[in-house]
Amino acid sequence: MDEGTLIARLTALEPPNLERTRERAVTNVPARLATIAETAKIIPQGGFLRSRGVRCGRIAAAGAAICFAIAFFSLFTAPGRAVSTWVGERLGLGQPGSHPSLKQLRAGWTRGTSAEGAPAYVLAVGPVPEGGRTNGGGRYEFITYWPRDPQDKSIGGRHWELDKPCFELDLTQGRSSYGGSCGVLPEGPDLFVSGLAGNAAPGHELLFLSGRTSDEVASVQADLDGDPIPVELVPIPATYIERFHIGRPFKFFVGFLDGRLHGGDVTVTALDASGKVLSWRQLEAPDLSAAQRANCKWARAVLRKGEMSRRIALRNVRASCATIR
Amino acid sequence: MTESRQLVRLSHSVQETGSDADLMRAAREGSRGAAEALVARHWDRAYRVAFAILGDVHLAEDVTQEALVALLGSLGRFDTRRPLEPWLHRIVANRALDSARARSRREELPRLVAPAAGEPASDPVLVEAMLNLPEDQRTVVVLRHVAGYGTNEIARMLGIRRGTVGSRLRRGLDQLRTQLEEDDG
Numbered sequence: 001m002d003e004g005t006l007i008a009r010l011t012a013l014e015p016p017n018l019e020r021t022r023e024r025a026v027t028n029v030p031a032r033l034a035t036i037a038e039t040a041k042i043i044p045q046g047g048f049l050r051s052r053g054v055r056c057g058r059i060a061a062a063g064a065a066i067c068f069a070i071a072f073f074s075l076f077t078a079p080g081r082a083v084s085t086w087v088g089e090r091l092g093l094g095q096p097g098s099h100p101s102l103k104q105l106r107a108g109w110t111r112g113t114s115a116e117g118a119p120a121y122v123l124a125v126g127p128v129p130e131g132g133r134t135n136g137g138g139r140y141e142f143i144t145y146w147p148r149d150p151q152d153k154s155i156g157g158r159h160w161e162l163d164k165p166c167f168e169l170d171l172t173q174g175r176s177s178y179g180g181s182c183g184v185l186p187e188g189p190d191l192f193v194s195g196l197a198g199n200a201a202p203g204h205e206l207l208f209l210s211g212r213t214s215d216e217v218a219s220v221q222a223d224l225d226g227d228p229i230p231v232e233l234v235p236i237p238a239t240y241i242e243r244f245h246i247g248r249p250f251k252f253f254v255g256f257l258d259g260r261l262h263g264g265d266v267t268v269t270a271l272d273a274s275g276k277v278l279s280w281r282q283l284e285a286p287d288l289s290a291a292q293r294a295n296c297k298w299a300r301a302v303l304r305k306g307e308m309s310r311r312i313a314l315r316n317v318r319a320s321c322a323t324i325r
Numbered sequence: 326m327t328e329s330r331q332l333v334r335l336s337h338s339v340q341e342t343g344s345d346a347d348l349m350r351a352a353r354e355g356s357r358g359a360a361e362a363l364v365a366r367h368w369d370r371a372y373r374v375a376f377a378i379l380g381d382v383h384l385a386e387d388v389t390q391e392a393l394v395a396l397l398g399s400l401g402r403f404d405t406r407r408p409l410e411p412w413l414h415r416i417v418a419n420r421a422l423d424s425a426r427a428r429s430r431r432e433e434l435p436r437l438v439a440p441a442a443g444e445p446a447s448d449p450v451l452v453e454a455m456l457n458l459p460e461d462q463r464t465v466v467v468l469r470h471v472a473g474y475g476t477n478e479i480a481r482m483l484g485i486r487r488g489t490v491g492s493r494l495r496r497g498l499d500q501l502r503t504q505l506e507e508d509d510g
Binding site for chain 2: 021025
């Protein structure tokens with residue numbers, strides 16, 4: 001091959017999907033810049049606190065107090081969470097195809113090329129019912145990510161297929177993540193229920209079920225001892241399947257029991273377009289307090305054995321053990 | 326016409342026809358439209374550079390987006406009289422190489438995605454051959470023949486001597502040609 005031909009091939013090299021990637025970048029890049037600008041307004045740079053003199057010191061202290069108050073308000077009060085969620089939505093966070101609102105939940109755990117080191121992506125969003133004894137309100141974000149360390153491993157006695165994409169369900173109002181699992185994508189008529197999960201902080205109980213089905217499932221029904229539970233079935237767009245290397249098409253489902261926890265069995269059924277039952281699962285409604293005690297015990301064992309980085313393991317312990325009754 | 330409508334019209338005309346310097350100044354002052362215009366204007370070449378280095382469309386997309394976020398986020402430190410593209414392409418090339426090194430530690434294979442109908446096809450054989458080049462040669466070959474920079478510009482971008490650029494380019498092209506001939510044979 002002569003050099004002219006080689007150079008012509010190099011010059012003509014075109015990456016695929018140029019138009020689509022450009023369109024995504026035109027949306028994503030300015031949205032992320034806006035997020036960074038908003039964060040910078042809340043977190044002052046070092047120069048601010050290095051100001052000399054008593055007056056500057058007082059201004060710095062007052063600024064720090066205001067920042068603390070804003071952070072406290074936005075993290076620990078219901079109206080504050082609503083405001084921060086609203087701001088996040090305006091900035092494009094928590095929308096399908098972009099980063100989740102609660103990126104910090106997975107900091108240090110996900111892998112990728114972004115500066116934040118947390119390139120999880122939202123696949124679907126929807127509302128979480130308000131009211132009752134639930135820790136409800138806000139919305140759910142069904143997310144995917146690839147783990148930072150792509151090795152199969154046992155962590156705390158549970159097997160994790162970390163060489164495959166992982167999925168989690170975030171509840172923005174509860175600022176928590178549930179049902180994390182990696183690599184499970186049902187095939188054929190199969191149905192995967194990632195389990196019944198809940199938040200059993202005192203006075204705030206929410207029980208929900210979520211899971212995944214193959215693409216051929218047309219609807220999912222669920223009931224608690226014959227009492228129907230509304231279930232939403234969301235097909236994940238093909239563009240996301242390709243972009244996030246998920247491997248094959250699937251659907252995600254979620255149903256909220258809205259505080260109606262009284263024991264009994266939950267039945268989940270997958271049906272095709274003609275109403276024919278393809279698959280079903282029956283689950284015993286868990287004792288949430290016992291489940292959280294077990295989670296706390298697991299997180300402490302992982303920390304003790306050093307099976308995750310200390311920072312992540314400590315965060316898991318705080319999240320799992322903080323709400324034990 | 327009200328004053329605000331005039332401002333909107335002026336803003337749109339800057340975004341469509343303004344120079345990079347105008348757009349950078351507007352983006353620095355917080356104009357989302359100017360940031361969008363800069364991304365749209367510079368995406369294609371930057372993405373080509375990342376793809377040529379990485380051979381993976383998804384990683385290339387991530388890297389290019391990260392580079393644009395880094396660049397547009399630090400416009401305050403940039404002299405707007407200087408051209409934007411060499412700066413952007415240097416960031417893209419560096420980040421793409423970082424990403425390629427991280428990937429090689431994970432022993433992943435690059436993923437080539439079949440182009441949609443009507444889009445120009447990539448050259449997977451050439452991309453694969455590029456991935457076998459040493460990083461320093463690959464970067465120079467990409468900047469010279471994919472991005473279209475001259476030897477002097479590449480030397481300035483990478484902070485190396487012009488002669489070094491020439492020798493890396495020569496070795497890179499020779500190795501590419503040998504490899505493509507072996508593949509053809």
